[in-house]
Amino acid sequence: MAIEERRQGRAAAPGLASGPLLILDDGATSARVAGAPLQEDAALRAAMAAAAGDLAALVAGAGDDEAAGVLAFQMALLEDDALTEAAFAAIAEGTPADVAFRAALDAQVADYAAAEDAYFRARAADLEDLRDRVLRRLAGVDDRALPGDAILVARDLPPSRFLAVPWSGGGLALGRGSATSHVAILARARGVPMVVGADVGGLLDGTPALLDGDAGTLVLRPDAATSAAFADQRAERAERRAFEAGFLAKPAVTADGERVRVMVNIAGPDDLATLDPAHVDGVGLVRTEFLFHGRDRLPDEEEQLAVYRRILDWAGGRPVTIRTLDAGGDKPVPGLTRPGESNPFLGVRGVRLSLRRPDVFLVQLRALARAATSGNLKVMVPMVSLPEELRRCRTLLDEALAALAAAGVPAARPPLGMMVEVPAAALAVAAFDADFLSIGSNDLIQYTMAASRDEPDLADLAEPSPAVVELIARVAAHGAATGREVSLCGDLGGEPGHLPMLLGAGLRTLSMAPPAVAAIKAAVGRWKAAP
Template sequence: MSIASATLILKGRTASWGFAHGPLVLVDQARVGRRTAGSSAAEERALRGALAETNGQIKTLASTIGGDAAEILEFQLELLDDKALLGPIFAAIAAGAAADDAWSRVLAEQIAHYRAAPDEYLQARAADLIDLRDRVLAALNGELRASVKIPAGAVVCAEDLPPSRFLEIDWSAGGGLALSHGSAASHVAMLARARGVPMVVQLGRLPAQAGIALLDGEQATLELDPPPARIADFAARRSADSKGKAAASAVLAGPPVIWRGDRVRLHINIQDAADLGHPDAQYSDGIGLMRTEFLFDDPAGLPDEDKQFGIYEAVLRWAGDRPVTIRTVDAGGDKPIRGFTEDGEMNPFLGVRGLRLSLKRPEIFAVQLRALARAAVHGKLRVMFPMVTVPAEFTAARDLFREVVAHLLAAGVRAALPELGIMVEVPAAALTIDAFPASFFSIGSNDLTQYVMASDRANGALSALSDPLNPAVLELIRRTAEHGLRRGASVSLCGDMAGDPRCALALLRCGVREFSMSPPSLGRVKQAIADLNLGASGD
């Protein structure tokens, strides 16, 4: 944080690109009072009624909004019917606890569990749980949750904001979202990007008073009560950004971009089918990364073969004749999954994670491989393995996959062995890339950068070391891309660098011709490459 004159400027992290200028509105977490407890039977009835009321609220909101939002709210709906979650709560009530106390205690444990997770995707689920906790408590107490009036174009400022509260705000007149905590990987961040709402997270201390705010999603800043000169400069940058968006939209729907005679293919990263609802997704050249670990982090337990197959087949059906690259479960390290990953590792980032974990748990891994083999007959499926370090890991996974396909075919089940590749995110793999008999390669720039630089990319104090444009990182990207060119194997990059227009030139110079990013980034990156072709900077 820095202070210039009377202007307060907070620096955070961009979650959704864009600019917002308007009144700052402070939104606090809900405050819910205590209730008078009754008998155990009465308390159980009260909680069941509150759960049903909350279920109805969320379902109504989901049906009103529809699309990706409905999919995101499904997480809360599943929790409301999760026997593993509700069992201890009703047991505590039967033992004499008040309904609100029992609910609050168990939810507090779940919230702490998600907040303590090293992975920001899982940390972001805490906001969903807090929202669920407060909705049920309000229903138990017969209270209506306080709702702050949000004027048109306001910059909403809060500690965190769950998806349901974001969806209750009318963003049609503009505005933005500034969070003291929050995560760029949260559900609300996905919604903000899909709706073009500027969002900055991890701003630290919130302003103590209201005022006029400038929210800059490009520079990740929140500025309160700026002087006229700053407002004028901000307006000029906002206008330029609007013109850039219009140009990017036109380019997005146009012909493919070319770089030095090569077509540049722009793919999308998705977590689930909800991401395919973004309007820009249709313009992609395919799916360059479908993460699957989030299918496994389900309160109901690990997904079975049929559930996985249904999801994979639906994505392939959406893609048509475009390629779909699905990554096998990347659990462990920063993505702990109950019932799968190992507890108590001294250094989970360097522990049993990714493909190492899958090979150690073949009874779980084989279920996913069977689902993928069945899905492979329904489209252009490619499967890649995460966190591969040595060639023996790839060959072991490939051999298990072949065995799975053989068993399915012998049983009369339609199946096929898809094209197999690896994620290049461990420096050892990049340095010995010519030893891997993979059909394709996908560079995970996020992990590759933090392993090369020995710096946690989520640690703001090490941001200078987390620059993906560091020459050491670029050298490994170049080495991998050149190997792919010699082999005739495709090489894509699916980390954050791919969706950052400022990295496009460096990646093209390294030989990367396939980029994979979130759907909202497609237009900006395609425009950036088109602009490079018009200027002299590509020489």
């Protein structure tokens, strides 16, 4: 008789899943026959090009900038000659292409995994995925089709493999990873239950299992009592979601009658396809990185304008806050961001990059100014640290408007605001000439706590500490005193458990992923200000 077994991990994405285990391999490929050096050289280049095509297709279907950004990192690596130089040198000396490429990438993976910087350690899995993808192409092996209704188990899973799964009721259990990893963010956005940090050794394909993404538990061979309790839990969860759905079409109002504005974060127009604009108060964050990822040229003014207008048309007069390009850090854009930075999260990213590339920035500002004639558009600048940075952005916006006026092109001046995600900006918020402010809680927590959100051993530091709450309250108080709108558009805004803290800190505008809207509105209705 099979005995029930529980393996405890950490919650990464909420939800419940049941089904057979599917153990993912480590990317093994079939044997191949090596040719002459010139043939091997050509075969590797063809495999790399095919892998780049695979990644570009995944970017096109990703639907959000978190996914596209991580995949763009892999595409940028494929374009980096330094990464493959050793492999091609070995091939020229007679080493088979697969042996040479694996050796070169294994060395790079080891370097990344041993790096002091948590960002590079987290990217080791992306390099492993890239290695295996090219090797599969080199061996002529198609990627294994993964079912969406099983519980997938792996030591780790890169975003590209997650995005290739047609998720339909299944779940994910990983031995590594963290609740703030890219895959966890993707899992939450897609409603895929996920557990990390679990013991995944010795498991067998086909073992019946239950996965609880809320409790971080994987149950193997559940007995009748456990299965019944799990079914009850599922029913309770469905009932709660049905209850929360009743709030979707209503304004968000606290128990003592105070209005809270609930907005959505999107990565592009496709995110709005199933969302009724009447259910939200507007768009609190449009991540424009999706326009720049997975392509061989930067988007021109007309292309950007068309996308911005589509979003404004959907909003129907509701405010739409569009963030200027936030490239860099974990969102590289080949040909624009700087390769090889020692610490990308503390490097030339966000507004720092935009101000160093005014040729690219002015194209976006012109498109935004033109789009401002079509609706209630606001422009938000990311990663602002100094008042001078925002002043320079305002000067460039003036320049764009003047050029459009001189050419007789209709345009309007949109409000210019900033993200508050650097502690220095939160501490000196009164010094910034911003028309509005939006708190980016993900980076604000990361920078305040000096802890990478991709480092699983520091998961406890990814929660909002008293210091972070104090910074949020400081910015909210400044907005109230000066009449400037203050919102929050980081992950905290979509987590009901953190809502009392955010409202208690003085925030009354929250922006979140669309799936979180109903739960947050319901949570707002339960909250009452302390007397």
